[in-house]
Amino acid sequence: MFSGNRNGRPRRTVRPSTDGGSPSLVTDVLSFRTGEAGRSAVDGDVGTLGLGGSHGGPSRSTGRARIRAATLDGVPIVRLGARCAPCVSRNGGEGVRKRSDGGRGGNGEGTVGEQARRRSDGGDFFVAHPHRERMTMTTKTIGFVGLGIMGLPMAKNLLDAGYPVVGHNRSDEPTEELVEYGGTDGGSPAGVAEASDVVLLCLPDSPDVEDVVLGEGDEPEPLIDGLDEGTTVVDHSTISPTVAESIADRLAAEGVATLDAPISGGEEGAVEGTLSIMVGGDEDALADQLDVLEVLGETITHCGPSGAGQTTKACNQIVVAAQMVGVSEALVFADRAGADLEAVVDAISGGAAGCWTLDNRAPDMIHGDFDPGFFAEYQYKDLRIATDAGEAFGAPMPQTSLAHELYKSMVRNGMGRDDNSGVMQVLELLAGGEARVDG
Numbered sequence: 001m002f003s004g005n006r007n008g009r010p011r012r013t014v015r016p017s018t019d020g021g022s023p024s025l026v027t028d029v030l031s032f033r034t035g036e037a038g039r040s041a042v043d044g045d046v047g048t049l050g051l052g053g054s055h056g057g058p059s060r061s062t063g064r065a066r067i068r069a070a071t072l073d074g075v076p077i078v079r080l081g082a083r084c085a086p087c088v089s090r091n092g093g094e095g096v097r098k099r100s101d102g103g104r105g106g107n108g109e110g111t112v113g114e115q116a117r118r119r120s121d122g123g124d125f126f127v128a129h130p131h132r133e134r135m136t137m138t139t140k141t142i143g144f145v146g147l148g149i150m151g152l153p154m155a156k157n158l159l160d161a162g163y164p165v166v167g168h169n170r171s172d173e174p175t176e177e178l179v180e181y182g183g184t185d186g187g188s189p190a191g192v193a194e195a196s197d198v199v200l201l202c203l204p205d206s207p208d209v210e211d212v213v214l215g216e217g218d219e220p221e222p223l224i225d226g227l228d229e230g231t232t233v234v235d236h237s238t239i240s241p242t243v244a245e246s247i248a249d250r251l252a253a254e255g256v257a258t259l260d261a262p263i264s265g266g267e268e269g270a271v272e273g274t275l276s277i278m279v280g281g282d283e284d285a286l287a288d289q290l291d292v293l294e295v296l297g298e299t300i301t302h303c304g305p306s307g308a309g310q311t312t313k314a315c316n317q318i319v320v321a322a323q324m325v326g327v328s329e330a331l332v333f334a335d336r337a338g339a340d341l342e343a344v345v346d347a348i349s350g351g352a353a354g355c356w357t358l359d360n361r362a363p364d365m366i367h368g369d370f371d372p373g374f375f376a377e378y379q380y381k382d383l384r385i386a387t388d389a390g391e392a393f394g395a396p397m398p399q400t401s402l403a404h405e406l407y408k409s410m411v412r413n414g415m416g417r418d419d420n421s422g423v424m425q426v427l428e429l430l431a432g433g434e435a436r437v438d439g
Contacts, residue, residue: 143196193226229255377416
């Protein structure tokens, strides 16, 4: 089916059938408390609920369990104050809030009247909530390998959405943070696979994925050693399209479905659950895992067969690099010409030049703030993938080749762990001075 993204542009997104629906909670509000069997109601039968995480399970701070995937009179409901990532982002960290006009809790979407009522015995208060329809009645356990700047917040969002998460990372600290947040340490890629129904990857490069999945390097316990037939592997890494196809073929021989599903949106998108996810692979496999991906992303697009997600991500990185270099060039020029940098950013952001980089990075760039949301060395790697693919397919890439060289200069000059907007620093070196505002 086709639906629009938040900018109103059409996108193709695969959604599972809702035929048969999910169990409904009728006539009254539920109260869940630690030690109860997992359900209770006043007047009316209650569908069985799955519990887990702070969007549907025990709260680590209060010890109180919460509803997951429940509806009241056909409208999804959650406990007032539940931690939904989109609502937390929009409400300044307050979670789901009750609207004063009686509409849905959370972000004010929709005009449905409030469906929840306070229990006479003082039980918890629940509100109708627009994000609940993306949660399913499931006990699906999710594995997550690669808990870096993107992977760790993604894994935390899955925990917040009520999924059990088993994680692994090459370094111990991110895994320890995940365990402290409520996840489980899988011990190795194979250990994660053995404990999971679906395994998500978020790794730096093609060789890392080949090693972690197939053991084609130093990994003694690769994912493939623990995968059962019927498991799905979703790779959020940005890697070569040909490598993605090769891994998919290898796992298919073991009865394992694979989706190459690279992501865009930076650290902010990973934290807020608003990533753009570009998916290659079997459409039915995507439909089976859509509930998981919708926790992580705002736009989920099926781009074609295995490898198509990675091809789409290469296109994305070509455009991102063009923005970063173009904005950097404009700001250095404006500074050398004596213009007010803040005024320049404000002026051109509202015109035809308006873009994500101007809105989200330029205000920091002119203050010399290049704390990473997406490492420059990863941008360099992604452009290497794009230029290699361009060579293989005979596609000319003059602009991308130049951007590739600029990001290579960043890495060679010790700036690889800066944000990819830090490419401005290379142009400043060429210009002989920094483009900055005072203060």
